[in-house]
Amino acid sequence: MKNVIELKDLTKDYGNGRGIFDISLNIAEGEMVGFAGTNGSGKTTTIRHIMGFVKPTSGAAYVYGKEAWKHSSEFVRKIGYVPGEIAFPDFATGTAFLKSRAEYLGVRDMSYAEKLIERLQLDPSASLKRMSKGMKQKTAIVAALIGDPEILLLDEPTTGLDPLMRSAFIDIIKEEHARGKTIFMSSHMFEELEATCDRVALIANGRIADIVSLDEIRHPARREYKIEFKSPEDYNRFKGLGYEIVRDQPQYSQVTVSIGSNDLNNLFSDLTAFDIRFISEVKYNLDTYFRKRLNKNLEKETEEYVQ
Amino acid sequence: MSVIEVEHLTKDYGSGRGVFDVSFHVDSGEVFGFLGPNGAGKSTTIRHLMGFSRPDCGQARILGKESFGKYHQILGRVGYIPGELALPAALTGWEFLRMMQDMHGKHNDELLTKLLRMFELDPSGRIRHMSFGSKRKLAVVSAFMNDPEVLILDEPTSGLDPVMQQVFIDYIKNEKKRGKTILLSSHIFSEVDATCDRIAIIKDGKIVSDFIADDLKHAEMKNYRIVFSCQEEYSRFCRTARTVSFLSQLEGKPSECAVVVSVHDSHINDFVSLISGFSVTGFEHLKVTLEDYFMSYYKEDKDFGGALTR
Numbered sequence: 156m157k158n159v160i161e162l163k164d165l166t167k168d169y170g171n172g173r174g175i176f177d178i179s180l181n182i183a184e185g186e187m188v189g190f191a192g193t194n195g196s197g198k199t200t201t202i203r204h205i206m207g208f209v210k211p212t213s214g215a216a217y218v219y220g221k222e223a224w225k226h227s228s229e230f231v232r233k234i235g236y237v238p239g240e241i242a243f244p245d246f247a248t249g250t251a252f253l254k255s256r257a258e259y260l261g262v263r264d265m266s267y268a269e270k271l272i273e274r275l276q277l278d279p280s281a282s283l284k285r286m287s288k289g290m291k292q293k294t295a296i297v298a299a300l301i302g303d304p305e306i307l308l309l310d311e312p313t314t315g316l317d318p319l320m321r322s323a324f325i326d327i328i329k330e331e332h333a334r335g336k337t338i339f340m341s342s343h344m345f346e347e348l349e350a351t352c353d354r355v356a357l358i359a360n361g362r363i364a365d366i367v368s369l370d371e372i373r374h375p376a377r378r379e380y381k382i383e384f385k386s387p388e389d390y391n392r393f394k395g396l397g398y399e400i401v402r403d404q405p406q407y408s409q410v411t412v413s414i415g416s417n418d419l420n421n422l423f424s425d426l427t428a429f430d431i432r433f434i435s436e437v438k439y440n441l442d443t444y445f446r447k448r449l450n451k452n453l454e455k456e457t458e459e460y461v462q
Numbered sequence: 463m464s465v466i467e468v469e470h471l472t473k474d475y476g477s478g479r480g481v482f483d484v485s486f487h488v489d490s491g492e493v494f495g496f497l498g499p500n501g502a503g504k505s506t507t508i509r510h511l512m513g514f515s516r517p518d519c520g521q522a523r524i525l526g527k528e529s530f531g532k533y534h535q536i537l538g539r540v541g542y543i544p545g546e547l548a549l550p551a552a553l554t555g556w557e558f559l560r561m562m563q564d565m566h567g568k569h570n571d572e573l574l575t576k577l578l579r580m581f582e583l584d585p586s587g588r589i590r591h592m593s594f595g596s597k598r599k600l601a602v603v604s605a606f607m608n609d610p611e612v613l614i615l616d617e618p619t620s621g622l623d624p625v626m627q628q629v630f631i632d633y634i635k636n637e638k639k640r641g642k643t644i645l646l647s648s649h650i651f652s653e654v655d656a657t658c659d660r661i662a663i664i665k666d667g668k669i670v671s672d673f674i675a676d677d678l679k680h681a682e683m684k685n686y687r688i689v690f691s692c693q694e695e696y697s698r699f700c701r702t703a704r705t706v707s708f709l710s711q712l713e714g715k716p717s718e719c720a721v722v723v724s725v726h727d728s729h730i731n732d733f734v735s736l737i738s739g740f741s742v743t744g745f746e747h748l749k750v751t752l753e754d755y756f757m758s759y760y761k762e763d764k765d766f767g768g769a770l771t772r
Contacts, residue, residue, distance in 0.1 A: 193623040193625050193626075194593070194622070194623040194626065195595075239594075287500065287546055288620070314621050315621070316500075316649075317500045318499065318753065319499045319757075320499070321649075322757075343624055416744070419742050419745060420738070420740075420741055420742055423734060423738040423742065424738040427731075427735040431730055431734065432727070432730065433730060433747070434730070435747030436746045436747060438746075
């Protein structure tokens with residue numbers, strides 16, 4: 156499959172360690188890639204390079220094989236972009252802004268825009284200046300999708316949206332993804348990325364720290380179960396069975412065991428001989444994955460330092 | 463003693479918008495969560511508490527004083543983070559913080575320095591040039607810097623990254639320990655879950671639920687999702703489930719060989735022995751989260767409104 160977006164050793168050095176450094180990432184046609192990282196880690200800077208707003212210090216961003224800084228005018232209409240900091244042009248109302256956007260893109264049929272407006276419960280007739288953060292965000296989303304673009308670049312698109320709108324937005328993005336759009340989305344909400352993305356890149360201090368395929372997260376080879384026993388005796392007896400214990404909390408008579416999915420039956424038949432209070436699966440998700448991963452990196456750095 | 467009181471508060475903006483007969487109270491030392499989608503009336507209620515708006519009927523009180531009439535006696539004792547920030551763009555962060563200190567007549571620079579360090583904020587630049595996250599941090603610091611006894615926080619962490627959200631949660635927890643009374647409106651369920659003692663949900667300007675946070679966490683009826691190794695095992699389980707009294711089957715998905723059942727905690731051991739007789743490849747306790755509970759109040763809209771199809 157061909158790559159729609161390619162970042163090759165993209166570097167923008169703002170001095171004092173700020174900026175982005177050697178970012179390399181390919182996004183294939185129809186793929187949805189998430190972008191996670193703290194404020195100031197370089198997410199927005201990277202996305203702005205893809206739009207061709209910024210000239211890289213070295214390396215380059217390519218869209219359809221064209222270098223973004225030099226040739227963005229050739230592909231910018233194919234990108235639906237929701238910026239991280241929204242600054243609308245000077246139009247009186249949301250409707251006026253959306254109309255001008257549609258004209259610029261040569262969109263005649265407004266039925267898709269109207270459908271989006273209805274799903275996001277947006278009243279675009281309101282004054283652009285007086286809109287709340289949530290309404291501005293919705294207007295920006297509609298403006299990005301209005302021309303049915305092939306690529307979506309979304310920089311924290313759900314900030315300011317309430318839970319209902321967030322879920323409506325996620326459904327829209329899932330549909331766009333299913334229709335074959337190429338999507339790159341940054342977000343602070345891991346659940347959001349987990350629900351939508353094929354892969355997620357983690358950026359820390361301007362560098363890609365990790366890229367993970369969501370299949371690995373959704374279908375882990377081993378799973379963890381937390382079990383609490385009614386008596387310390389049962390708890391101790393269970394520990395004698397030789398399960399791999401990843402967390403031990405004697406004060407609550409609790410253990411967390413890690414097992415392969417084939418061993419689940421054995422666990423249940425062993426448990427019939429015990430008096431338990433509860434058993435539940437410890438969910439493996441993007442949040443736990445990245446936390447573990449970052450801790451490991453930290454340990455590695457410390458080790459190197461010690462050596 | 464109730465520190466924050468809202469009694470039969472009504473403000474009718476026409477065409478069904480506004481708040482209607484809203485009543486709740488937050489006791490001294492309590493953290494109260496206020497949940498609802500945009501436009502449900504959270505900010506309107508909070509703005510009445512701050513004395514910015516005159517109620518059509520009913521009233522809002524803080525520390526026993528009626529908000530609209532006596533706001534000047536209240537403001538000095540309340541830390542407020544507004545939902546929509548409107549900061550003076552031409553000032554630097556420092557100028558703004560100093561101005562707020564002067565207005566309150568309190569200059570606690572030790573606490574201010576601590577807050578700036580905690581939230582990693584450099585207030586030296588002009589507000590005009592600050593990112594959304596930095597402006598948020600500035601509002602957070604300015605609300606906390608005078609160590610007020612009441613905190614009214616309207617979506618305080620919107621736009622902050624997960625690391626800063628955690629810093630914020632830790633700070634709130636500590637303030638709670640120090641006996642502060644806190645009203646927190648938020649869209650971020652994990653934040654409300656981590657801090658609040660009591661939670662109210664507002665819908666279309668009316669309170670639809672007011673409950674103790676722990677009740678949700680410690681429900682004794684639990685739902686489990688079980689995945690079987692094959693169709694035969696799935697069907698055998700479904701047949702058996704009908705004959706067992708301690709378990710009720712809520713859902714069955716033959717295509718995935720998966721069921722969802724509900725079991726009371728007192729029967730967990732019977733449940734485990736039952737499952738041990740089947741070939742199982744997946745087992746999961748489905749926690750009822752605050753998010754699920756919240757969404758259940760809006761499900762109707764989803765089904766009939768059309769605009770919110772999941």
